[in-house]
Amino acid sequence: MTSAAEFTGVTQSYGDTVAVENLNLQIAEGKLTTLLGPSGCGKTTTLRMLAGYITPSAGTITINGADATRLPPEKRNLGMVFQSYALFPHLTVAENVGFGLKLRKVPAAQRRTQVLANLDLVGLAHLADRKPKALSGGQQQRVALARAIAISPSLLLLDEPLSNLDARLRVQMRSEIRRIQSETGLTVVLVTHDQEEALEMSDVMVVMRAGKVMQTGAPATVFSAPANRFVADFLGYENFLTQPDGTLLTVRPEHLLVGRPDAAPVGGLNLPARVVDSVYRGVDNIVTLRATDAAGGDVHLISTTRRDTLTSDRDGVRPGDLVLAQARDHEIVHLAA
Missing domain, CATH: 3.40.50.300 (P-loop containing nucleotide triphosphate hydrolases)
Structure with missing residues (x-):
């Protein structure tokens, strides 16, 4: 070049x-x-x-x-x-x-x-x-x-x-x-x-x-x-999870799925979480979650997925609901400590 x-x-x-x-x-x-x-x-x-x-x-x-x-x-x-x-x-x-x-x-x-x-x-x-x-x-x-x-x-x-x-x-x-x-x-x-x-x-x-x-x-x-993390955060990766070895996983909000607590696991992230808030935006919902990552830290997660992918319940999820936060392997980015 x-x-x-x-x-x-x-x-x-x-x-x-x-x-x-x-x-x-x-x-x-x-x-x-x-x-x-x-x-x-x-x-x-x-x-x-x-x-x-x-x-x-x-x-x-x-x-x-x-x-x-x-x-x-x-x-x-x-x-x-x-x-x-x-x-x-x-x-x-x-x-x-x-x-x-x-x-x-x-x-x-x-x-x-x-x-x-x-x-x-x-x-x-x-x-x-x-x-x-x-x-x-x-x-x-x-x-x-x-x-x-x-x-x-x-x-x-x-x-x-x-x-x-x-x-x-x-x-x-x-x-x-x-x-x-x-x-x-x-x-x-x-x-x-x-x-x-x-x-x-x-x-x-x-x-x-x-x-x-x-x-x-x-x-x-x-x-x-x-x-x-700086680059990821600047480009809109809002979900950061610390691993036991100190490394980070990050998932974009549009790639974080919110399913029922008994949903079938996917190859990647399967993290029990509780809904903090759910906001309707027409095409999609913004769902805010609270969970504990693999290192034992309290984390807030954001999902902005289409309503028909959130859950089989067409009315979506509500604050207080227990859910499973999921992301497939190819949608997870691994960052250095």
């Missing part, structure tokens, strides 16, 4: 605070890589170091094989879309998209052709003469994307670009960004705190915590085999 960029031993500190610690990471060429994690995990600092807005305290950053650690942003040939889009309000859509080309002294006729081609790519060629204030949030985001792509960047950097959009537009723009990346073959690095966004859009996910990489891999791999 060819690397478009690489971090080697990169650390960024602010006084006694370490934002990124000894980061070793390869950004695969022609792929969409997401930096995923909670606020303060170092993902935005990592992106800004790649963009050249922050110089690392230690380590090396290479872009296309060349040392770019102390190269200023304008010398890196990178496109960037900010959370706020940062469009120029006094310029038209076409002028915004062509701004970087104008700085590079691209001739006017060629610039106009490239601008319209990039606006066509994002479906906004018909709005070329509008001002940003006349556009919706989704349209402004597309203009920001077109502007970043217009300069034919080595990498396209996206800093939480969907966070200001409503839920429907966020889902729509996920597929749009994915389509644009696929059609252009651009190397894209996306910062997000939204695990659904990362799972849907990524070729490679990089899960970060407290300035360190917790796990890197394809979305399906990270999702099905989280490396540790």
